[in-house]
Every structure is written in C-alpha cells, then in structure tokens.
Amino acid sequence: MHEQRDGFKSIGLIGRLGSSKVVDTLTRLMHYLERGGYHVVIEDRTATVMPDHGCPEASRRTLGELCDLVIVVGGDGSLLGAARTLCLSGTLMLGVNRGRLGFLTDISPDEVEERVGQVLAGQYEVEERFLLDAELYRDGTLVGSGDALNEVVLHPGKAVRMIEFELFIDNQFVYSQRSDGLIMATPTGSTAYALSGGGSIMHPKLDVIELVPMFPHTLSSRPIVIDAASEIRVHIGETNQTYPHISCDGQTRAVAKPDDVLVVKRKPQRVQLVHPIGHNFYEVLRSKLGWSNRLGD
Numbered sequence: 001m002h003e004q005r006d007g008f009k010s011i012g013l014i015g016r017l018g019s020s021k022v023v024d025t026l027t028r029l030m031h032y033l034e035r036g037g038y039h040v041v042i043e044d045r046t047a048t049v050m051p052d053h054g055c056p057e058a059s060r061r062t063l064g065e066l067c068d069l070v071i072v073v074g075g076d077g078s079l080l081g082a083a084r085t086l087c088l089s090g091t092l093m094l095g096v097n098r099g100r101l102g103f104l105t106d107i108s109p110d111e112v113e114e115r116v117g118q119v120l121a122g123q124y125e126v127e128e129r130f131l132l133d134a135e136l137y138r139d140g141t142l143v144g145s146g147d148a149l150n151e152v153v154l155h156p157g158k159a160v161r162m163i164e165f166e167l168f169i170d171n172q173f174v175y176s177q178r179s180d181g182l183i184m185a186t187p188t189g190s191t192a193y194a195l196s197g198g199g200s201i202m203h204p205k206l207d208v209i210e211l212v213p214m215f216p217h218t219l220s221s222r223p224i225v226i227d228a229a230s231e232i233r234v235h236i237g238e239t240n241q242t243y244p245h246i247s248c249d250g251q252t253r254a255v256a257k258p259d260d261v262l263v264v265k266r267k268p269q270r271v272q273l274v275h276p277i278g279h280n281f282y283e284v285l286r287s288k289l290g291w292s293n294r295l296g297d
Contacts (some may be wrong), residue, residue: 003078007068007122008038008068008069008120009038009039009068010039010040010041010066010067010068010069011033011038011039011040011041011067011068011070011071012040012041012042012043012058012063012064012066012067012069012070012071012091013026013030013040013041013042013043013070013071013073014043014045014046014060014063014070014071014072014073014074014078014082015046015049015072015073015074015078015098016052016073016074016075016077016078016098016099017045017046017048017049017052018145019074019098021098021109021150022049022073022074023050025073025096025109025112026046026050026073026171027043027050027053027099028110028112028113029071029073029112029116030042030050030053030062031098032112032113032116033116036120038120039056039065040055041055041058041066041067042055042056042058043057043058043059043060043063044057044058044059044060045060058161060082060085060086061085061088061089061138061220063091063174064085064086064088064089064091065089065091067091067287068091068092069091069092069093069094069119069289070086070091070092070093070094070234071092071093071094071095071096071116072095072096072105072186073096073098073105074096074097074098074105075097075099075100075101075102075105076095076099076101076102076103076104076105076192076272077099077249077250078095078099078105079095079104080104080148080149080150080249081249083129083131083149083271084131084147084148084149084249085182086171087131087267087269087270087271087272088269090269090270090272091272092126092272092273092274093098093271093272093273093274094107094116094119094124094273094274095107095273096108096109096116097109098111098188098291099124099269101288102122102288103191103192103288104188104273106279106284107276108180115174115276118276119206119274120279123193123276123277124274124275124276124277125272125274125275125276125277125279126202126272126274126275127272127273127274127275127279128270128271128272128273129149129186129188129204129270129271129273130186130207130228130266130270130271131147131148131149131186131266131267131269132147132148132151132152132184132186132248132264132265132266132267133146133211133264133265133266133267134143134146134147134148134152134246134248134253134262134263135244135262135263135264136252136254136256136258136260136261136262136263137260137261137262137263138257138260138261140179141285143254144246144253144254144256145165145217145253145254146246146248146251146253146254147248147250147267148186148189148248148249149184149186149188149190149271150186150192150246150249150250151183151184151185151186151189151190151191151193151194151248151249152183152184152191152246152247152262152264153181153182153183153184153214153236153246153247153248154181154182154184154234154244154245154246155180155214155244155245155247156181156244156245156264157241157242157243157244157245157252157255158179159242159243161241161242162178162179162180162217163178163179163180163181163196163236163237163240163242163244164176164177164178164236164237164239164240165177165182165229165234165235165236165237165244166231166234166235166237167182167189167211167232167234167235168232168233168234168235169226169230169231169232169233170230170231171231171233174224175178175221176214176237177213177217177218177221178216178217178218179213179214179215179216179217179221180214180215181213181214181244182211182212182213182214183197183199183210183211183212183213183214184209184210184211184212184232184264185199185209185210185211185212186209186210186228187202187203187204187205187206187208187210188204189204190202190210191285191288193250194210194223197212197223198212198216198223199212199223200223200225201285202225203281204224204281207227207228207229208225208226208227208228208285209226209227209228209230209232209264209266210224210226211223211225211226211232228266229266230265231263231264231265232262232263232264232265233244233261233262233263233264233277234261234262234263234264235259235261236256236257236258236259236260236261236262237258237260238258239258240258243255243256243257243258246262251254
C-alpha cells in the first residue's frame, strides 16, 4: 500500500466509445463529482459521445498532466489503452467496469457513488503495475515500437504458418523454436491471453515476465518465468516464409521481416492503479474465473 496523496481536486473521465451504458455511467459520475465540488475534465474522444456536457476537454496525455485522478469507464481494454498513456505522468487511475470480466476495472456500475466516494475520501490503496516496451530492429535500425500493460505477442498475423525464431535472455541463448509465436506477459497479463495459451496466473506484486510459446512444434517447450529486469531478444529466422506481426495489448504495432530482431524490456514508468480499501486479488480470481467458495458458504 502506498502513501495516499493529499486530496483530489481535478478528476478526468475516460469512457469506452460505442456503448450507451458507458455514457449513462459517465453522466452519472460527472454529475456526482460536480455536486461534490470537483473540477471535472473529459477526455476529448469521450466528449464526442457526451454532447452538452459543459466540462473542459483535453487529450488523454494532457488529461494525465491536468488531473489528480482519472476514472476509466469501460472494460479492461479501455483501462489498458489509458494506462499506456497515463503511466507517463504517473496519474492515479480508477476503473469502473462496463465490460465483461473486468480484472482491472473492479468497481461495478451500481456502486459507483459509494465506491468512488470512498476513494475521494482517502479510503483507497494504490497498486503499481509495470509495462513492457517492444522495439523491432532491422539491420540495426529501429523500424517499429509499442508498449503493453498485458503482453507483447509475436504471431503469424493472418498467415497460417509456423514462425522460426531464436530466443535470447540477457544475451544468453535460450532455444530455437518453431511455433505459432511467443507471448511475453506481465503479471497483469497473466490472466489474459497468456492464460488462454497455458500460462500461469501470477500475482500482480511479482516483478517477473512470463514467456508462453504458442502451439510449439516440440511438446517439450513450456512457459518460463524470468526476472522482469531481463532483456528479451527474439531473432526472427532468416528462412521464414511469413512476416510475423508484433502486437501490444492486442493491437498490431509492427510487421517483422526475416532476420529482424525484437527487443522487449520492462518500461521505466509504471501504472498507478487505485482500488477501494479491501481489494483482494484472490477474491477477484474466484469471482471472475468461477472458482469455488469456502466449504459451507
């Protein structure tokens, strides 16, 4: 638990586009905050679905610089997108779930006033999550980059072909592999795509990265967990007949050619997630993954 900051004055709102339920929750939040005397700033893209809101607007990056707290209404995908920008300013982020699973956006819409009120009253915990930086090099020149809170993935794109690559960790050779690709996941991403690929669930406080092979040609290839301070280097095989894609949090950031090198490292900045007091990671897992409660409950 981190030392709590002295009060909130300016609060930013970001919402997932294309959902009337999100707009309803945003409007409800805006009115609640204004009644409380807070200065509310709406992200400019979010403002397009909130006509006549009457609040100042700002880009996502500027929002982080102007606000003490940013509330994201949507699913985990909405929070992932906001986190990649807001980590640069270290702005506190709070998620209201209007998506499906909601591992990161842990406030339900029907308890918005109560839970947000608790946070505004100083009853909250701050949890840091690290991100990954991905850079693609061609003949020593940077040709593509991206960052991810969940995972960086090397995959074949639309092609149905295996990828040949060599994996190095801190300049030490690990293995050559033929597979559908490789998932490089943070603890945050361990409950996302990596979990579907057979990876382990990792507690958010762990400072590690999980490497999960995607349908490897050899059955002996298994996920491995490494120190988050490590540098991961993936050398795309020269004989590949496909151009692998590099995706960050599900969005393609670059397309690699044979002999390219992908470098993945922990990002210097971290995301500052806010949870109401009493947030329990294992309770979230039980709820979202359908695990059994205690005997007799």
